Amino acid sequence: MDSSAQVIIANLTSPPVLAFALGLLAVLVKGDLRLPDPIYQGLSIYLLLGIGIKGGVALRQSELSDVAVPAIATIVLGLLIPVLAYLFSGKLTRLSEVDRGALAAHYGSTSLVTFTAALVFLEQSSISYEGFATTLLALLEIPGIIVGLMLGTRHLKREISWSESLQEIFSSRSILLLVGGLVLGFATGAVGYAKIEPFFGGLFIGMLTLFLLEMGTLAGRRMRDVKTAGAGLIVFAIVFPIFSGILGVLFGYVSGLSMGGAAVLGVLAASASYIAAPAAVRLALPEANPGIYLAASLGITFPFNLTIGIPLIVLVAQSLEGMVG
């Protein structure tokens, strides 16, 4: 067996991915594995805050000069990807401008769980990456949503209330917890983190496994919408992440990241948001059909990235190492 097949199988047999598959299966057999809502909410707080804190601790150990160029590259990606998603979806589907703007917001933003699964995968494969990767995650969350909303409202008669929308995006729980966690981790440093490590570090993959069980049931229910969404959307939701993932890897190398770091930026670029973006889009762009953007981001792209996308992007990063940058 060659190493790339091994890489993919190692990913498919990791506990979080298997739990996700169990959640999917439960929906197929019409069983009910949904976690009680407060537990799901609690787990998402734990994951967001924990990832933020660990990222903050790592950011403190990084030099500002090492972070600056990748940070700029990430913001450029955040502005570029939604525009590309908008254009791509126009070629592949017959969706309205509003729905394509909503898709652009989702693909321009990023998925925390996909990012986390990628870190778990890299650690499993003993590939190191820059500690400030979480900072890049935080930077990529918001620009894509804003660009997507701008694209989606271009052809609408009404004016969008930007002050209200921005306030809602910046005060959303996922942004507050992630950015708050980064600040907290940065302030407390490695010494402070040592005290909470058993909870936020030792238990982390177990908690992630539980969370992915729930994500499996959510994604499974969204897959029902996929049938009505049409072949063009399915192609988009698989091909576009591969394209944006490769773009992310290239941006990573050009901005001086290591192989592991470039792979993380690739995964960030490939992933589509399904927590921050849906809430923002639903409020600011209610004309867009959630059945379409959630089917694409949660029903297709998320499972694809979790199973095949992550190892594929790592393989791309490995094969491009030394050729770029």
Add this chain to the structure above:
Amino acid sequence: MSDLTAVSLVTIVAETALKPRLTKDLMNLGVSGYTVTAANGEGSRNRRAGDVDGGNVMIQCLASRDLSLAIMNHLEAEYFENYAVVAWVSSAEVIRKERYS
């Protein structure tokens, strides 16, 4: 002993994402308070992001008849077209009527 007087009970069931906006709007329109409960169900629209964010909410408030009409008109103007929202007004009886403007 106080007597019972009639007021309007406004009940709004909406997708969870709308909760902050709706409750802010209600306070701006002049209600003295409201109650929010988690709600679940099915409807004609079935176009919401609520799955990820947690179903629906039911928001209830007591109001004078005039205010309840103002609330319904506001919902019609701002929400009914694009969002998953249903709302109705029913009658209730309270003591301390002066609390419900």
